[in-house]
Amino acid sequence: MREALRLAHGAIGLSEPNPRVGCVLTDAGGRMIGSGHTQAAGQAHAEIMALRDAQARGHATQGATAYVTLEPCAHQGRTGPCCDALVAAGVARVVAALADPNPLVAGQGFARLRSAGVQVDVGLLAAEARELNLGFFSRMVRRTPWVRLKVAASLDGRTALDNGASQWITGAPARADGHAWRARAGAVLTGIGTVREDNPRLDVRLALCPHQPPLVVVDSHLETPADAQLFLPGRPVWIYGAVPHPERTAMLQQRGASVHQLPGPGDKVDLPGLMRHLASQGVNELHVEAGHKLNGSLLREGLVDELLVYLAPRLIGQGRAMAAFGPLVRLEDAIDLQMQSVTMVGEDLRVIARLQGRDAF
Numbered sequence: 001m002r003e004a005l006r007l008a009h010g011a012i013g014l015s016e017p018n019p020r021v022g023c024v025l026t027d028a029g030g031r032m033i034g035s036g037h038t039q040a041a042g043q044a045h046a047e048i049m050a051l052r053d054a055q056a057r058g059h060a061t062q063g064a065t066a067y068v069t070l071e072p073c074a075h076q077g078r079t080g081p082c083c084d085a086l087v088a089a090g091v092a093r094v095v096a097a098l099a100d101p102n103p104l105v106a107g108q109g110f111a112r113l114r115s116a117g118v119q120v121d122v123g124l125l126a127a128e129a130r131e132l133n134l135g136f137f138s139r140m141v142r143r144t145p146w147v148r149l150k151v152a153a154s155l156d157g158r159t160a161l162d163n164g165a166s167q168w169i170t171g172a173p174a175r176a177d178g179h180a181w182r183a184r185a186g187a188v189l190t191g192i193g194t195v196r197e198d199n200p201r202l203d204v205r206l207a208l209c210p211h212q213p214p215l216v217v218v219d220s221h222l223e224t225p226a227d228a229q230l231f232l233p234g235r236p237v238w239i240y241g242a243v244p245h246p247e248r249t250a251m252l253q254q255r256g257a258s259v260h261q262l263p264g265p266g267d268k269v270d271l272p273g274l275m276r277h278l279a280s281q282g283v284n285e286l287h288v289e290a291g292h293k294l295n296g297s298l299l300r301e302g303l304v305d306e307l308l309v310y311l312a313p314r315l316i317g318q319g320r321a322m323a324a325f326g327p328l329v330r331l332e333d334a335i336d337l338q339m340q341s342v343t344m345v346g347e348d349l350r351v352i353a354r355l356q357g358r359d360a361f
Contacts, residue, residue, distance in 0.1 A: 017282030097129035135284030173346030
């Protein structure tokens with residue numbers, strides 16, 4: 001199962017919106033005869049890749065055991081049911097880490113395997129398997145993506161000078177690490193303030209990436225410039241507004257953007273509605289790189305699940321904060337976090353902290 005989990009990591013950035021799944025086949029003597037992980041959407045799932053690998057290596061699968069990090073699917077989508085393929089291959093036992101939270105599966109894969117006489121055992125390394133697919137579980141159970149807010153800041157928590165200058169607070173290794181987190185996301189989100197001030201590309205350049213994740217822009221008045229660098233060939237751009245502007249909408253659509261109107265209070269974009277809409281578009285993990293105002297709004301609305309913070313060994317003093325919310329009048333009203341990891345990345349410190357209880361779904 002640990003090898004299956006290792007393989008599943010190979011589907012990061014590739015299998016969206018499908019979960020990251022690995023599969024290992026062993027013979028009656030416990031020897032590995034085939035392995036694989038989920039491919040791009042519409043292509044083979046992990047179980048099929050493992051069966052193909054065993055066949056290519058000349059191994060019979062009759063009586064084999066399949067170790068798989070998620071319940072084999074039981075429905076006909078762009079690919080056929082994996083549980084049926086395992087039965088047809090003569091697999092005698094399936095060891096799965098987790099049941100699939102997708103209502104189209106949700107135990108049906110296990111039921112069909114058992115009805116065909118296949119022994120099914122569930123729960124091995126379940127916590128590790130769930131963590132790998134936390135975004136998929138979030139989308140299936142909560143109907144919203146797993147939202148990760150990325151910030152690069154000085155040790156005193158400043159993301160930019162008062163004049164907006166921010167390049168570069170952290171070092172090159174931290175920037176490359178941040179690109180690796182972009183690459184694993186189902187979409188990258190920013191706000192119009194960042195677009196206007198920094199004119200960023202927000203693509204993946206410093207890490208391996210099978211395909212560029214879509215870029216989401218929160219832009220209430222559709223002020224994204226037609227010549228913004230974010231319009232990259234082949235990369236989807238989804239712009240969410242709140243106030244109708246037909247001419248600006250037409251201009252952005254001519255640049256290839258998809259424009260959506262999600263009006264909320266105060267002529268602002270309905271942020272909870274945005275999260276639900278992104279989930280409906282198949283976004284499992286949402287990577288946020290925005291300014292202090294949008295960061296504050298997301299935190300204030302309770303929409304952030306996890307913080308990814310890079311802290312540079314320097315002090316800036318007066319400058320822009322990580323997130324603009326508050327002021328609070330009681331410490332009891334602070335947003336409590338649970339540390340997940342603290343790691344040196346080059347000369348910078350990477351802190352991953354999760355909002356209390358956010359993964360309890």
